[in-house]
Amino acid sequence: YQWATFARSWFVIDARMQPPGKIASMCSIRLQGKHKPIYHALSDCGDHVVVINTKEIAFSGNKWEQKVYSSHTGYPGGFKQVTAAQLHHKDPKAIVRLAVYGMLPKNLHRRTMMQRLHIFPDDVLPEDIRANLTEELPQPREIPRKLNEYTQEEIDAFPRLWTP
Amino acid sequence: MAARCMLRSVWTSFSSLTLGPSASNFCSLQRINVPQLSALTIQSRGIRQVVEKREGNTITIEGKTVETPAAPEPPNPAAKCPIYRWNLQHKYNYTDVLLLSQFIRSDGGMLPRRITGLCAEEHRKIAICVQMAHRAGLLPDHRPKLPEGHVPKTPKPKLNRYLTRWSVKSVKPIYKPGLKWCKKRMDVGHPALKDNVRYSVKPLYMKH
Numbered sequence: 001y002q003w004a005t006f007a008r009s010w011f012v013i014d015a016r017m018q019p020p021g022k023i024a025s026m027c028s029i030r031l032q033g034k035h036k037p038i039y040h041a042l043s044d045c046g047d048h049v050v051v052i053n054t055k056e057i058a059f060s061g062n063k064w065e066q067k068v069y070s071s072h073t074g075y076p077g078g079f080k081q082v083t084a085a086q087l088h089h090k091d092p093k094a095i096v097r098l099a100v101y102g103m104l105p106k107n108l109h110r111r112t113m114m115q116r117l118h119i120f121p122d123d124v125l126p127e128d129i130r131a132n133l134t135e136e137l138p139q140p141r142e143i144p145r146k147l148n149e150y151t152q153e154e155i156d157a158f159p160r161l162w163t164p
Numbered sequence: 165m166a167a168r169c170m171l172r173s174v175w176t177s178f179s180s181l182t183l184g185p186s187a188s189n190f191c192s193l194q195r196i197n198v199p200q201l202s203a204l205t206i207q208s209r210g211i212r213q214v215v216e217k218r219e220g221n222t223i224t225i226e227g228k229t230v231e232t233p234a235a236p237e238p239p240n241p242a243a244k245c246p247i248y249r250w251n252l253q254h255k256y257n258y259t260d261v262l263l264l265s266q267f268i269r270s271d272g273g274m275l276p277r278r279i280t281g282l283c284a285e286e287h288r289k290i291a292i293c294v295q296m297a298h299r300a301g302l303l304p305d306h307r308p309k310l311p312e313g314h315v316p317k318t319p320k321p322k323l324n325r326y327l328t329r330w331s332v333k334s335v336k337p338i339y340k341p342g343l344k345w346c347k348k349r350m351d352v353g354h355p356a357l358k359d360n361v362r363y364s365v366k367p368l369y370m371k372h
Binding site for chain 1: 192210213221232235236246247249250258259261262263265279280281300302303304305306307311321323324325326327328329330332335336337338339341350351352353372
């Protein structure tokens with residue numbers, strides 16, 4: 001039985017219309033291994049996590065324009081500040097990757113845990129990763145339905161509040 | 165001056181009677197002589213559909229009132245505002261598109277308060293929710309009509325968002341967020357909806 005408890009499983013998360021912060025917290029818990037009762041920081045008990053559809057990520061509020069990702073190249077005058085929208089346009093994986101990087105514990109294990117995280121901007125997965133997937137995690141946020149997704153019966157069943 | 169005061173007092177006393185065509189007569193008359201409303205000139209409210217008929221040379225454009233089917237009985241018929249009549253005061257959100265779509269025009273704008281009969285706060289709350297639903301993309305068919313011959317430019321990839329308080333173009337990026345104790349927070353949701361019914365223990369988090 002012990003081989004099953006110490007096995008490294010592969011999780012898949014669909015990030016469509018989800019806030020990247022909630023996705024990142026779920027990823028960091030599973031990358032560290034904190035979802036297992038046999039967790040210990042020194043024992044290498046983290047799992048693999050695959051994030052799909054990161055290009056359809058949804059920020060709450062006006063964070064697409066307000067959130068700024070800053071970095072410095074090391075050279076003088078190399079301080080770059082990019083808004084979340086611009087960064088997403090350049091690289092759709094970066095937002096989720098940076099969010100998970102900030103949520104993992106700040107030690108040398110972080111780099112190995114980031115190597116176990118696999119991010120894909122859309123549905124296309126390589127064959128070997130698809131063969132390894134074991135569990136799909138539920139989405140943290142309920143996606144609201146658009147008006148054209150409601151059937152006509154549901155629209156008719158809803159009572160009219162006022163008469164014109 | 166005295167005539168104007170008399171006009172205003174008579175206008176307020178007769179404001180309950182909806183006198184559309186006779187309003188223009190007020191200015192011309194010295195003595196207020198309100199014509200009696202007969203049964204034929206009762207104004208009716210209702211959505212009308214424009215019907216065009218061609219009979220030889222004449223074209224008649226008619227507005228026929230569309231029959232609206234009777235709505236079911238609201239639980240609280242005594243209240244004035246439709247939301248209070250149905251006891252939905254603090255229970256709706258930007259996701260309840262079926263409710264919000266009853267108060268919007270076909271191009272996405274809000275209907276005026278005097279037509280829908282909403283009270284001021286609820287009208288404001290519904291306007292805010294409709295704005296948030298538009299920005300979230302939950303009302304794809306209620307778009308403004310583009311003028312004919314308008315060639316749409318190559319559209320930029322739309323970013324998914326929800327609970328946006330401010331308009332997309334008006335927000336500036338926070339280049340210097342500050343330290344933890346004096347951080348410039350990003351606003352999520354709207355304070356008008358802070359009294360909504362919450363079924364979870366966690367408080368509503370509006371400053372992210």
